[in-house]
Amino acid sequence: MKLATLTMLFISSLIFLMTACSSRLETPVIEDDLTIVYPSKKASGISAKITLYRKVEKKTGDLLGSGTIFTIREKANLRAVVDLENLYNNTYKDLMFHFDWIGPNGKSFYLKRVDLVHNDSTSMINSSISISPEQRQPGEYILRIYFFRELIAEKKFEILPKFKFNRSKEKGITAEITLYRKKSKKTGKLIGEGTVFKIKEKTKVRALVELENRFAYGDQELVFRYEWIGPDGLSFYGKQIDLFPGDSTSIIRSSISIPPEKREPGKYSLRVYLYDTLIAEKEFELLRNK
Amino acid sequence: MEKNNSASTISLTVKKQRFDYIDQFRGFVGILMLVGHCSYYFNSIWLNLDPFDPLFPNWSQFALRYVGYLCAPGFLMMNGAMVWWSYHKRISKGTADWTVRWHLIQRGLFLIIVQMIWVNSSWGGFRVLQPWHFGIIATIGFSMILLTLIINMRWQIQLFIALAILVIHPFLLDISYDPENTWARVLMQTFIDSGEFNKYPVLPWFALATLGAVMATGWLKEWKTNQQRIIISIGIASVAIILAIVVRTGRGFGTISPFSDFGSWSFLLDQKYPPSLYMNLWFFAAVVIAVSLFIAIGKVAPKLLIVFSIPGKVPLFFYAVHLAILGIFVKRIGIFYREGGVLASLIGVVVMLVIMLPLCKWFYGVKRRSKNFFIRMI
Numbered sequence: 303m304k305l306a307t308l309t310m311l312f313i314s315s316l317i318f319l320m321t322a323c324s325s326r327l328e329t330p331v332i333e334d335d336l337t338i339v340y341p342s343k344k345a346s347g348i349s350a351k352i353t354l355y356r357k358v359e360k361k362t363g364d365l366l367g368s369g370t371i372f373t374i375r376e377k378a379n380l381r382a383v384v385d386l387e388n389l390y391n392n393t394y395k396d397l398m399f400h401f402d403w404i405g406p407n408g409k410s411f412y413l414k415r416v417d418l419v420h421n422d423s424t425s426m427i428n429s430s431i432s433i434s435p436e437q438r439q440p441g442e443y444i445l446r447i448y449f450f451r452e453l454i455a456e457k458k459f460e461i462l463p464k465f466k467f468n469r470s471k472e473k474g475i476t477a478e479i480t481l482y483r484k485k486s487k488k489t490g491k492l493i494g495e496g497t498v499f500k501i502k503e504k505t506k507v508r509a510l511v512e513l514e515n516r517f518a519y520g521d522q523e524l525v526f527r528y529e530w531i532g533p534d535g536l537s538f539y540g541k542q543i544d545l546f547p548g549d550s551t552s553i554i555r556s557s558i559s560i561p562p563e564k565r566e567p568g569k570y571s572l573r574v575y576l577y578d579t580l581i582a583e584k585e586f587e588l589l590r591n592k
Numbered sequence: 593m594e595k596n597n598s599a600s601t602i603s604l605t606v607k608k609q610r611f612d613y614i615d616q617f618r619g620f621v622g623i624l625m626l627v628g629h630c631s632y633y634f635n636s637i638w639l640n641l642d643p644f645d646p647l648f649p650n651w652s653q654f655a656l657r658y659v660g661y662l663c664a665p666g667f668l669m670m671n672g673a674m675v676w677w678s679y680h681k682r683i684s685k686g687t688a689d690w691t692v693r694w695h696l697i698q699r700g701l702f703l704i705i706v707q708m709i710w711v712n713s714s715w716g717g718f719r720v721l722q723p724w725h726f727g728i729i730a731t732i733g734f735s736m737i738l739l740t741l742i743i744n745m746r747w748q749i750q751l752f753i754a755l756a757i758l759v760i761h762p763f764l765l766d767i768s769y770d771p772e773n774t775w776a777r778v779l780m781q782t783f784i785d786s787g788e789f790n791k792y793p794v795l796p797w798f799a800l801a802t803l804g805a806v807m808a809t810g811w812l813k814e815w816k817t818n819q820q821r822i823i824i825s826i827g828i829a830s831v832a833i834i835l836a837i838v839v840r841t842g843r844g845f846g847t848i849s850p851f852s853d854f855g856s857w858s859f860l861l862d863q864k865y866p867p868s869l870y871m872n873l874w875f876f877a878a879v880v881i882a883v884s885l886f887i888a889i890g891k892v893a894p895k896l897l898i899v900f901s902i903p904g905k906v907p908l909f910f911y912a913v914h915l916a917i918l919g920i921f922v923k924r925i926g927i928f929y930r931e932g933g934v935l936a937s938l939i940g941v942v943v944m945l946v947i948m949l950p951l952c953k954w955f956y957g958v959k960r961r962s963k964n965f966f967i968r969m970i
Binding site for chain 1: 636639640642645646647648649650651654843849850851852853856857858861
């Protein structure tokens with residue numbers, strides 16, 4: 303009977319020890335980019351770095367608007383890319399990851415499972431959520447990354463309310479438009495500043511918009527829109543420029559070409575909008591080149 | 593003469609011990625279920641935890657959830673063992689075969705009704721009546737009814753039926769159906785798959801109940817001494833564990849969720865709803881080992897197990913009442929609902945035990961004295 307009892311206790315201890323295995327350290331490390339990482343107990347264990355961003359620059363592939371503060375916006379998404387380190391040590395088996403997006407109420411609102419089949423050469427996994435006003439509330443959010451159901455990294459981020467324009471000159475952003483022909487490569491000075499330009503081949507009218515009180519809205523994402531208006535009063539060219547919280551730019555630019563086959567002489571104007579609010583307008587005239 | 597007395601005393605002790613370790617293990621499983629339910633009501637992890645796809649921030653949260661995984665297999669196997677015992681005991685007393693079976697079927701139907709009328713509504717503190725949902729108690733009842741049909745068969749045939757179901761069940765999971773179609777959902781989730789209608793499909797759990805009946809043949813009849821019970825049980829459990837490990841490490845048939853390394857959380861956490869073949873083998877082994885452990889402890893330190901006997905003698909009462917108390921006070925009134933963590937859950941367990949143990953002791957007395965049909969069914 304004693305032998306049987308000892309055997310039982312041994313087996314129970316073995317099972318207990320087996321279930322006691324956790325592959326991660328309980329104390330997290332906060333990385334420079336504010337990713338909270340739960341390091342692997344093994345040197346060869348997978349680790350994750352979370353980058354949150356708004357969109358990808360199509361030409362360069364750069365991540366735009368990366369950071370931890372985002373603004374609710376119509377038809378906009380917030381994306382996450384997770385760079386996985388030490389993946390090569392684990393490519394002999396299928397790998398299971400989860401993205402768990404947690405809202406200001408502490409509840410998970412989107413759980414996405416990502417399986418990487420063995421020998422997959424991918425070292426990045428992605429997920430995204432909508433930040434449209436009908437989908438998201440302002441507040442503190444968390445993205446958690448799990449590897450085989452264990453928390454390996456998390457990142458906190460904030461979603462700010464939808465932009466509201468402040469008409470007060472002291473508090474709101476104002477814009478000053480300068481029109482010119484070109485910029486000196488040597489001195490950086492603007493050449494041909496004014497409001498009257500001659501229609502010519504290979505010539506452009508450029509606009510430089512200086513923003514005052516650039517950070518009047520704190521860390522909110524700002525969306526500027528240029529509308530170039532022709533003599534018929536209609537917009538013939540528009541351009542959108544996004545300024546993300548990490549971007550300290552206070553000058554934005556746009557330009558149009560003015561060859562004779564494209565432009566008619568007449569009165570034109572450039573309008574600059576912040577979201578849907580007109581914040582600056584400048585009229586100019588195009589003359590036929592005699 | 594003295595020798596005979598001694599033999600008779602041993603025989604009586606052994607007979608009593610049989611019931612004690614079953615009661616004690618059933619009580620232990622009931623308390624583990626209380627741990628799981630206290631976590632469900634007090635632990636903020638449940639704001640995010642999806643039981644179909646669980647994720648854990650740390651070991652303590654994992655352990656708190658994982659201990660509860662023993663409950664359903666434990667209850668089903670003990671129910672199977674008790675159905676076996678009850679049938680054979682009554683038959684040996686001369687009761688007619690179908691009278692015994694009808695009694696067991698009535699008990700099974702009673703459990704299904706308890707699920708629909710009491711348990712479903714008690715989760716939310718009886719705010720609304722929610723009869724159209726299946727759950728663990730109904731599955732135990734349904735399994736009991738099915739088991740009644742094969743309870744007089746030889747243990748070898750019962751074992752064959754149970755293993756055949758466990759092996760066939762993974763193939764049945766490939767049957768596609770539209771969860772929006774009520775009839776398809778009810779049919780599939782009653783017997784095969786898990787979902788909103790029922791997390792505990794009857795087929796795999798009936799197989800575990802049948803394995804409980806098979807084990808009862810050994811525990812309660814064939815194996816005459818505790819040493820025999822422990823040694824043979826450990827042998828059977830070892831075979832089941834080896835099979836489970838082979839199935840899991842094969843990463844193919846009988847296993848559903850991928851895992852990282854042997855012995856890791858993910859190795860232990862295969863799909864629970866419905867259970868994979870690996871989970872069924874693993875927890876069958878765990879139940880057999882735990883019962884053996886209770887037999888062993890009962891021999892060397894029986895006082896350690898007394899506390900488990902109390903809920904173990906009235907497991908349905910314990911389940912139904914503790915859930916109702918938690919549902920009313922925590923969910924409906926909102927006392928500390930999902931505001932804490934592991935510690936809060938464990939404090940909740942202690943508080944609930946302080947409430948439940950005297951209640952169970954009282955109800956056991958009432959049940960023993962009562963001749964009321966419903967009281968005796970509980």
